[in-house]
Amino acid sequence: xxxxxxxxxxxxxxxxxxxxxxxxxxxxxxxxxxxxxxxxxxxxxxxxxxxxxxxxxxxxxxxxxxxxxxxxxxxxxxxxxxxxxxxxxxxxxxxxxxxxxxxxxxxxxxxxxxxxxxxxxxxxxxxxxxxxxxxxxxxxxxxxxxxxxxxxxxxxxxxxxxxxxxxxxxxxxxxxxxxxxxxxxxxxxxxxxxxxxxxxxxxxxxxxxxxxxxxxxxxxxxxxxxxxxxxxxxxxxxxxxxxxxxxxxxxxxxxxxxxxxxxxxxxxxxxxxxxxxxxxxxxxxxxxxxxxxxxxxxxxxxxxxxxxxxxxxx
Numbered sequence: 001x002x003x004x005x006x007x008x009x010x011x012x013x014x015x016x017x018x019x020x021x022x023x024x025x026x027x028x029x030x031x032x033x034x035x036x037x038x039x040x041x042x043x044x045x046x047x048x049x050x051x052x053x054x055x056x057x058x059x060x061x062x063x064x065x066x067x068x069x070x071x072x073x074x075x076x077x078x079x080x081x082x083x084x085x086x087x088x089x090x091x092x093x094x095x096x097x098x099x100x101x102x103x104x105x106x107x108x109x110x111x112x113x114x115x116x117x118x119x120x121x122x123x124x125x126x127x128x129x130x131x132x133x134x135x136x137x138x139x140x141x142x143x144x145x146x147x148x149x150x151x152x153x154x155x156x157x158x159x160x161x162x163x164x165x166x167x168x169x170x171x172x173x174x175x176x177x178x179x180x181x182x183x184x185x186x187x188x189x190x191x192x193x194x195x196x197x198x199x200x201x202x203x204x205x206x207x208x209x210x211x212x213x214x215x216x217x218x219x220x221x222x223x224x225x226x227x228x229x230x231x232x233x234x235x236x237x238x239x240x241x242x243x244x245x246x247x248x249x250x251x252x253x254x255x256x257x258x259x260x261x262x263x264x265x266x267x268x269x270x271x272x273x274x275x276x277x278x279x280x281x282x283x284x285x286x287x288x289x290x291x292x293x294x295x296x297x298x299x300x301x302x303x304x305x306x307x308x309x310x311x312x313x314x
Contacts, residue, residue: 001214002048015092018073021065026055034059039108045220049297068232081235083243087117107131118254127257131292134271142241156198160237171230178202184209254278259307263288
């Protein structure tokens with residue numbers, strides 16, 4: 001397990017009209033930047049096993065708590081969490097450090113932001129690595145409407161949008177139980193759980209599966225969300241249909257070198273047409289659940305570094 005005291009200290013950096021809490025390591029490797037983007041409901045600390053490996057490989061590692069998370073800004077307006085703002089924050093980070101582009105790595109929602117960044121600001125992305133969440137085809141129907149038709153109104157993506165504030169309050173009142181129940185190894189494959197899964201997890205007395213992390217590691221996440229609450233991070237979900245519209249006139253093909261890492265036991269479906277939209281993609285799969293880089297850190301580091309080496313980036 002990882003000692004939280006070994007994680008880099010943070011700095012608040014003004015970008016794009018907000019402040020981001022940024023953890024940085026390997027500045028001696030300035031000129032070779034890699035930006036790690038966390039998912040939901042996570043924190044920059046979710047990359048704790050990757051930071052030292054990437055620094056040792058010669059990278060300037062930049063790990064933001066994105067808007068809505070940790071000590072970063074939490075704007076009140078829901079629309080301030082759309083893909084234009086979230087990708088704009090990453091562009092602002094590059095500008096702050098004086099980089100024209102960088103390698104971007106995303107997990108879960110962080111992957112969605114990195115895909116969006118490559119669509120909206122392709123010149124700022126040298127290459128990208130995404131974990132768990134593959135490129136999402138835009139399709140003919142806005143994403144929330146599509147999910148509602150397929151999974152029903154209690155599916156958490158839909159619930160967050162149709163019943164604003166309900167889940168936020170339950171999760172805020174049960175931070176430790178919710179995160180302790182959610183962060184579990186080897187999530188079994190299968191369809192989305194019936195009911196409002198996140199509320200169920202916040203109320204469940206007995207967790208399923210093996211704990212993903214130590215109590216000290218879990219405390220980092222719990223402390224952060226006890227301070228910030230969940231509304232800012234859930235607002236990312238409340239912009240999915242707005243994002244669908246924002247991307248309507250954007251070329252949907254990403255012409256950058258890309259690595260997609262799946263967890264074989266993850267409940268998120270693999271993209272059947274990934275190479276149609278990301279023609280330069282390579283695909284890897286690890287024997288784990290959703291929390292790929294935390295559950296299989298050594299294998300994740302190896303997959304990332306070997307791929308970067310093949311790209312001539314290491």
